[in-house]
Amino acid sequence: MKDQSVSRRSFLKGAALLASIAVVPAVVVSKEAAAAKMAKAAMQYQDTPKGAAECDKCVQFIPGKKPECKVIEGDISPKGWCLVFSPKA
């Protein structure tokens, strides 16, 4: 009887371990996907504003000496714009 509870416990530990191993690659892949940025041309990025819409008013904008965008690759201008512009609240 004791052997059955031990083996059940071992089985549950093994199942939990397998489940955690199966989750790890999905997390790694999603981090890589999140790190991938889109090409400027694909998003019709331009170094000039589109009306009042410009990068420094966008939620994706990362200010700094070399401003970046969370979704567009490469250097961007604070006065730039692209198709995925999303105004800050």
Ligand code: SF4
């Ligand atoms: S998503 Fe487009 S508009 Fe917004 S900061 Fe990035 S490049 Fe500029």
